[in-house]
Amino acid sequence: MTDPDAPLIAFTDVRKHYGEGETRVDALRGVSFTVAAGEVVGLRGPSGSGKTTVLNIVGCILAPSSGELRLAGEPVFSDGRWRRSDLRSLRLATIGFIFQFHNLLPFLTSTDNVALVLRLAGESAGTAKRRARELLAYLDVGHRRDAFPAQLSGGEAQRVAIARALANRPRIILADEPTAALDSQRAQVVMDLLRRVAVEQQAAIVVVTHDDKIVDRFDRVLELRDGLLI
Numbered sequence: 001m002t003d004p005d006a007p008l009i010a011f012t013d014v015r016k017h018y019g020e021g022e023t024r025v026d027a028l029r030g031v032s033f034t035v036a037a038g039e040v041v042g043l044r045g046p047s048g049s050g051k052t053t054v055l056n057i058v059g060c061i062l063a064p065s066s067g068e069l070r071l072a073g074e075p076v077f078s079d080g081r082w083r084r085s086d087l088r089s090l091r092l093a094t095i096g097f098i099f100q101f102h103n104l105l106p107f108l109t110s111t112d113n114v115a116l117v118l119r120l121a122g123e124s125a126g127t128a129k130r131r132a133r134e135l136l137a138y139l140d141v142g143h144r145r146d147a148f149p150a151q152l153s154g155g156e157a158q159r160v161a162i163a164r165a166l167a168n169r170p171r172i173i174l175a176d177e178p179t180a181a182l183d184s185q186r187a188q189v190v191m192d193l194l195r196r197v198a199v200e201q202q203a204a205i206v207v208v209t210h211d212d213k214i215v216d217r218f219d220r221v222l223e224l225r226d227g228l229l230i
């Protein structure tokens, strides 16, 4: 990561189509936006408008058809190709994902679910466990650290999943409907946590949501319609 003053996410005239000919779908038709460190941005739009496509491109999971993606000022995709050969380590070091359903591994405790990500990034078992416990305490689920996912409530499981997404101190956090399975009070708790992380870790956070309960909790809301920002 290079320029400290650059926006953490710079998405410039990104186009993405799936398929060719009769089956071609133009999912993004020239989308540009930036997200700065410390910002929590909502991404809204009807089903099929391209939200998941945006998230997957920012997360370096999906290549655009054209356009440019920069992360912290560094070109990651431009001129029709990835500029980095180590996308997996870029993702591990830079990006945290949070999903609608927590996607915790059912056979691991809360601590081990979080520690696993740190082990993948090369931390020792002891360090990984210690940091996992700290994070679970930070997210107010320290008392559930030895529980398995099936023993957790929906709100607890989502907080463990957020701990996992934060484990490697990512500067960019991408969340796909993180509050959809939660009641209003728990949704607010999750949004408060994300806000705290954005400020304390100077992270850029993008949250895909249909959830009207949390729409006033963003610094900005980007609205997609048919692959274009309105």
Ligand SMILES: Nc1ncnc2c1ncn2[C@@H]1O[C@H](COP(=O)(O)OP(=O)(O)OP(=O)(O)O)[C@@H](O)[C@H]1O
Pocket (backbone or CB within 6 Å): 018, 019, 025, 026, 027, 045, 046, 047, 048, 049, 050, 051, 052, 053, 054
């Ligand atoms: N792998 C794929 N192959 C073909 N078409 C796809 C693929 N993924 C998405 N699409 C199409 O691209 C468009 C945008 O999809 P995308 O999943 O980004 O929308 P979305 O706004 O996230 O929708 P939802 O809210 O329903 O999740 C849709 O028309 C979708 O059918």
